[in-house]
Amino acid sequence: MLSLLIPWSLHKTKWSGLKQNTVVGPAQPVVAAVGQDIVLPCHLEPAANASEMTVEWTRPDLEPRFVYVWRDGVELESKKHPVYEGRTSVFSDELKHGNISLKLSRVRISDEGRYRCFIPDVGDSSVQLIPGAVSSPFIVRIERSSSGHVVLQCESTGWYPEPEVFWLDGEGNLLSAGPTETVRGPDDLYTVSSRVTVEKRHSNSFTCRVQQNHTNQTRETLIHVSGLDCSYYKLEANCRHFDRIRLSCFELIRS
Template structure:
């Protein structure tokens, strides 16, 4: 390896990389959510221009700051008062975005971008709506297709899920945009896949969604474990008491026989 290539390789390795999550994030409508985005190794961006955008919005800016000061005039009105950065963490390269009280319409792909460094990372967010029966409504959308594709929902085992009708929109450029919603119930696995495919061209795209267990589910499991352990402790305690009573009875019987034998010998 010549000197120029070694210098170039060292330069590329020493540059910080912008890191985002590898899987789509899932949030319930009304909750607060954090879109992770950070530089590795740590790099001070407190004096840089930072942008969070979503290409499907107009204006596309979800959050913009320059030298740690937010430029709220550029922000899309639907996100006013709902997005913020962790300003104290910017010196460590943490550019994660907090969205408060997420809405179903917040579903989409967000871009974390640092213009000065020409670094970017994508974060997919899926916002679900809780149903009374314990299900969550998920939405999937994909654009830029020709001819018209099909959209499928799959569970963790690859089985098709029953979903609502696929909505198809054909743009002025003759490209198709498809979208669909599905209600995921408790009986389904936590891993859900949205797949858009075009059979004629053998093209496909898919997004994997991991549904985290809700606090209510974890609370029920915790209560069950506590009750189970309590029953076991009570059982062990009673068994120990019975064993002690049995041993004491045997000792008393032996002592009585011993005294009786000594008395008879006298």
């Protein structure tokens, strides 16, 4: 009878020892620039040697779901989803210190999602990855409306996730603008365009600001209108390739 109890006692002690450790991930989403390398943090707390444990990184929305698998001291490349081949790894020298973070190379927009860091008999933790892409806005059109007001159009290409566009006057006050036009390209990046009508009661300086709150990214460009009461009916300029352009009634400054 005693011989039957001893193995159970040993197994329970080992299992309880493992359960004292906790798999810990970040409390906030991880934001990564498209094309760059990123680390999804995950570690054992308190620190313990994970080099002989099984470490699994998965994305539940994929099939197969495995992003990276470490077992018996080696990586199981055959388990990995094809889109992550050659792009995921762990810090093998740091496993003995309980660092089971995942390095993801050349981040893609399609990498967006929730990742699960898991060690059997110990626990798991999840981390949300948000890829981001940004681009500076530029003024694509300056014209005078039939009512005599000046109309400015701002555009920015190559954003992810979808950003917002705001217009501000020289004092930093928000201006009422028309609805933002948004186009998502075949590369999944967004192009946004916005128009605003300015009047003599406004200051002569205006800012087009494009921002993405999830990735905490903001880009803006400044335009100085030197003559709101100019008699010209219509003025146009494509300013994509100019740092500074001077027209009869307008002076444009790219940020």
